[in-house]
Amino acid sequence: MTDMTSQATPSPDEKLDSASARRARIMGGVLIALALLVLFGLNVTPGEVATFRLTTPRDAIQVGNLVVPGGPFNMIAAALLAFLGVRQFLRGGAKWTNLSLGIGLAILVMAFLVWATAGKSFSLTGMLQATMVRAVPIALGGLAGVLSERVAVVNIAIEGMLLAGAFTGALIGSLLGGWVGMFAAILVGGGFGMLLAALVVTYRMDQIIAGVVINLFVLGVTSYVSSQVFSEYRHLNNAPTFRAFKIPLLGDIPVIGPMLFNQNLFVYGALILVAISTYYLFHTKNGLRARAVGEHPRAADTLGVDVYRTRYIHVTLGGMVAGFGGAWFTLGSVGRFDENMTNGRGYIGLAAMIFGRWHPVGALSAALIFGFADSIQQKLALLNTPIPSEFLAMAPYIATIIVVAGLIGRSKPPAANGTPYTKE
Amino acid sequence: MSSGPDLKEVNERMRGLMARTTHGRDDFEDLVIVPLFAVVVALIFGALIMLATAVDLPTIGRSFVALAVGSVGSLSAWSETLTASIPLVLAGLGLGLGFRAGLFNIGAEGQLLMGGLAAVVAGFTLAGLPWIIHLPLTLLIGALVGALYAAIAGFLKATTGAHEVISTIMLNLISYRLLDWLLRQPFIQREGRSDPISKDVPPSAELPRILDFIDVNLRLHAGIFVMLAAVAFVYWMLFRSKIGFAFRASGENPDAANYAGMNAAFIIVLAMGTAGALAGLAGATQVTGVLGRASPGFSAGIGFDAIAVALLGRSHPVGILFAGILFGALEAGGRQMQVSAGVSIDLIGIIQALIIIFIAAPLLVRAIFPWGFRKRTKRVGDA
Amino acid sequence: FTACQVTDTGGIDDAGFNQTAWKGVQDAMEASDIEGRFLESQAETDYEANLNSLIEGNCDIIVTVGFLMGDATKAAAEANPEQKFSIVDFAYDPTIPNVLGQVYATDQGAFLAGYLAAGMSQTGVVGTFGGINIPPVTAFMDGFYYGVQYYNEQKGTDVMVLGWNPESSEGLFTGNFDSLDDGRAFAENLHQEGADIVMPVAGPVGLGSAQLADEMGTDSLKIIGVDADQTQTDPEKAHVYLTSVLKRMDSTVTQVIDMAMNDTFEGGLIVGTLENEGVGLAPYGAFEDSIPEELKAEIEAVKAGIIDGSIQVGM
Amino acid sequence: MDVELRGLTKRFGPVVANDNVNLHIRAGEVLGLLGENGAGKSTMMNMLSGLYTPDEGEILIDGKPVKFEGPGDGIAAGIGMVHQHFMLVPVMTVAENVVLGVEPTGKFGYLDIKKARRQVEEINEKYRLHVPPDELIEELPVGIQQRVEILKVLFRSADVLILDEPTAVLTPQEVREFFGIVDTLKKAGKAIVFITHKLHEVLEISDRISVLRQGRITGEGDPKTLTESDLAEMMVGRPVSFTTAKGDAKPGRTMLELHDVTMLDENDDKVLDRVSMTVRSGEVVGVAGVQGNGQTELVEAITGLERVASGKIDFDGTDITYARVRERHKMGMAHIPEDRHKSGMVDSFSVAENMVLNNYYAPEYSKGWAIDWPKVHETAAKYCVEFDVRTPSVFLPGGALSGGNQQKMVVARELERQTKLVIASQPTRGVDVGSIEYIHERLIASRDEGDGVLIVSSELDEIMGLSDRIYVMYDGRIVAEFDNTGGKADRNAVGLAMAGSFEGEAA
């Protein structure tokens, strides 16, 4: 073996230029900037306290208000942020980076709330309750997206499915009552899911075009009927709503009770659906098959899993979930349909899905963030903060961009997402 | 090195290779018959929907007449059709260009708003310049701001991989709020008003109406030339220019583009920027040609309709031009339909959607009308 | 004779603003045999195009509904000096010869509503929110606010108004005139902060607030309607309306159509006030019995005071 | 179990992939199936497994005709196929992949993953496969992934096992182990169809051999009586020479030099570990190794497609460690990528556009900011003629060409440029024998014109036949270097090094 030479004796401590280390450093910088922001931008007049009301006079169990001394709180917040930032700089790692950013943003939000509320008060419980309510259609939209994208069908049509659900809920609900209305909404949502599946699976239409078109179509039909028919026959657009019902005992727990256990059918429904879908997707036979179809349809096919059927079923299921979410707008909220009343919530649901990494619980969490931002903004508008309300309204969207860019830029959709499958 | 048996034979073979493949019947079916079917079928469906909502037959008849008359039946109808199509085509070109480069930009709406607002601001702050400078400058600033706004999403995608669908949706939502706020700043807000509305664009920055010598109510403005120029420019850019080659390559196969040494980050930012510039230009022509000022939501969903226009036009500049005019015609005709037949203009949305369905899913049209088409042969032969 | 109307973006069936104005045309259609047409605006950009469509359509008078249509109407009127126009909620200064503006002193009506709300509130907190921060909207909110202040002054109470501050011109706005869901959420928000009476000034958005009041029960939350008597336009939820601040666009629109038919039309302004009953307070509906008689009487007195000028609406 | 294929025919548009084929498969026997690329082997087996439906003909099991609606039916009938391209879901575990489609379940469709794991262990035990059931597929080396595929088939208690080119990704040592497994299976009474291109393998393991050419069975025989050249002739239809004629290398100056190049993947694991190597002008350097040992990353580092974490790369005396891809092209680096479909070409682009994919910006094709298309078309036509790319027109989409022609198109583009260094990665993968000879000749011609040529291939024969010097990669490192002037390197030693066992020996 004369012509053979062995190579490379290791030199131990080389400096490696790794992407995650770079990212950790950037995040460190961001966190330190946030610390400075809290320190100088959100400084509270000394002695002022922020009062968060936890119960209303009508609640069964009364607890005192949460009173936070503004100045000290925000000093501590700034210090924590700075600590996290410095830590990132010194020894940030892949796992820690995301966690630190998450904690950092949470601290920032708290510091901001304390700053905005200093010297005033508002109902924290009310805000959390509203958070939950506002998150419902987004979470259900996101969940619909998860179900269909897990089998690799991109679902831009969530918006249209929500709108169709809202419309059907109002129309059928007015004629035959809330429950029938709700089931009709689910069916119609499922119908549009099936239509999407037919267009993309059977007719091989581009998935995004199919989604956009369904949105256009639903918007057209519902607006048309609403202005052509509902304006004349008002009784067709006057549905009963599902009211909140308090779950005994649990509903009386301060803060948590009103938020989770004193809500209407749709809130409970969303939570249950998220739980069921998580179980379904990750712990059942059919869930495994569905995910396989989304990741590697041909592999699934060779094992006797019917790819087309699986796609049909899940996109339809997604449509049904979206139809249920759509019914929230009418049967769960205002009892009547209004043109384009979903107002882009389906697209936000799509964002929640991506934000939530194609996981039902992730989608729900993302939806809660949107809901939180939505309700916080309304509270702040009443508090007369010097920040223009438009900027408060923007905050969740900006935060989403930051998080998507910083946190999950690399999160991966199901491998086959968006690609049609041809058998032969 | 040609291992050259016979120079003549080699030349012969080269000539053969360079002969263009002629358009076959398949192309003809795809480009002419399918769209025609689509429009006809969509109209029939529209009639069925009207029937289903208890509109009587004479009214349906009148509404179709009104649709035709209102869109192409008179000079003023043409004027309205083209006026409506200008921003649709411009924004659609931007989106189509993005699609070609593999970017699913949903953000035309926001880019259009920001570009339009910038044009308004440029319009009244630069008042006093001669129009020959003022107008182009105003449009340019609108395009530039649209480009910058879009480039945010491009930049984020290029540097962090943030999905452009999310970031453009968010940028749209942000733009509404930003517009509301900006319109209330003293610098922009009209004197004496407390609601969000901007100052007026002075005449020297307005796109002149080109048919007002016939009738003052003809709104068609010089933006139509901007639109045509943009169609030509995008065509050139996509199919003739070097950068367009890179756009298309990264859209079709990003791995191959990367392999070929195309700078993905640069392409993403530039393609987004160009798309944003066109959307911004759409906004700018809208405020300088039609609206004269900016108010909340002045985009009126054009940015979203433009997605449909771009898809319908198959991301091809000429296709987008026709798709935009078709959408403009439906809009103008739809208005007439509501006025003279009392049928809600929302019907138009349905018809638009149906047209796209039938065009985008030729298999579906073929399934519905098997007799209209020759049976498809598979791929073209190989070696 | 044909009367045409362009609605604002809320739609013709908004149970308030546009619907009331359209009722004016309908009333005229019933009274004298004329034709009425309308065109809905889908977006603010439609105003001009819609006006153009109507100019084509041989209308004897075109009524535009909404402050936001002011510019478009002006442009159309100047381009078509022969065409008669009338606009609801806008006054031109100087006036245009072929446009008749219809404006309303809604703050007078809302003042009474504020007084009533202050008198009826159990929690000592009342609220209001608007659609967009424009004068026709904020006029209601101003009146409401000052009505409450006047009550406080008279009674030495400390009833608080959430959602509007006339001094800083800042308050709670949904930013649109069509999201019912916002109406519900905003009312809920005000309710969480203690308000038990809410006056939404945002067209159909208020229907969402009414829905919430219906669910919560009127002990928790009552609604004050605006524009039309909402017990009539929203009969299903009639029981939640404490009253409505009337803005009698129907009567002024009919008036304008009559003028145009009788050739007495000329450019200028019609102002609806408490005095000429162009604005007012609707009947108390379901609350007729629960409102104390003295409070009703005081309100009549305040009304008289406003009419004779002894009470100033606003500070 | 006894399976018979009778008169099977399958067409894909104008391509007749299988033309009236007859085949007999018997229990306890290994049937070797040979054929060039595109001969129709996979198609035939896909029909047998139920993935494709035959256009004509029938399948008989134990004499009874059967009709498969989908792979599910095939599985039910006891036919299991290990596909040429792995049919594994990378983000799922071994156990999940194995039970997919026949999952052990509890109440409410609950997936009993514990039971699945147990079942996997049982089969592991029985056939001595040694596959870790809880590992994610994407974290396993290809050799193990291969076993997972076999496990999948066994798990479904298949009696007929179709193994489509299972050895393509294995080292010679792994092939040995694999043959052991096949033997066990045969003894257990399974019928096995073994597909490969490698003649010596098929001679070694099969009991019977069938050869397929252009969709037809062109020969059958007994491995004991046949020789490699008999088989080759049956496959190709003419006598084949197994070596590329080439003169000696005349190495010149150093073209490419890597110093301690290290690269990390997204999890910060080292995929290249202090790699150093040189390529001189006028020589062909081969990089041997089993797929997945860092060759892909090595090429990415050299061509600039990925960022290196440390180390230095010199190209003709210039430091290019951080140079962009395009700069490297401009300096004279040509790159034939390992997967032409994924990165070497754009399917929807015309042949002409593909021909200038990475130098469309060059001055000779430019008119200002635009591309001089007539010039491009002319050049493309010229290259097509020169490199024998068979296409009716340069306007035809590149994706419409057959695999071999696509590869020739890519090779033409890369070699026709002014180059100093050619990086050829798997240059003949999926290409027919005729084209292979041609591409090899062109690479040697580049060398003889004075270019440095670096060939990365998992086909050891290709490396041995072309290279003047050979590096062997294992686990992200260069573990050995061989001089192969005049073909003097020891094939066995190279094979051992590929399996990583060299280190032990050298120490």
Ligand SMILES: Nc1ncnc2c1ncn2[C@@H]1O[C@H](COP(=O)(O)OP(=O)(O)OP(=O)(O)O)[C@@H](O)[C@H]1O
């Ligand atoms: N799904 C398909 N669509 C169209 N043509 C196909 C398809 N599958 C295979 N073919 C064609 O059928 C022929 C036979 O292909 P097949 O995959 O059976 O070959 P093979 O003998 O397995 O080759 P290899 O050695 O490359 O695996 C080829 O010409 C191939 O291009």
Ligand SMILES: Nc1ncnc2c1ncn2[C@@H]1O[C@H](COP(=O)(O)OP(=O)(O)OP(=O)(O)O)[C@@H](O)[C@H]1O
């Ligand atoms: N998935 C597919 N769908 C449609 N056509 C295909 C598909 N795969 C291959 N083909 C077509 O089959 C033909 C042969 O393709 P393939 O690449 O398998 O060729 P091949 O016979 O292996 O040729 P070569 O000898 O050049 O490798 C080509 O015309 C190709 O377009």
Ligand SMILES: [Mg+2]
């Ligand atoms: Mg092949």
Ligand SMILES: [Mg+2]
């Ligand atoms: Mg094969």
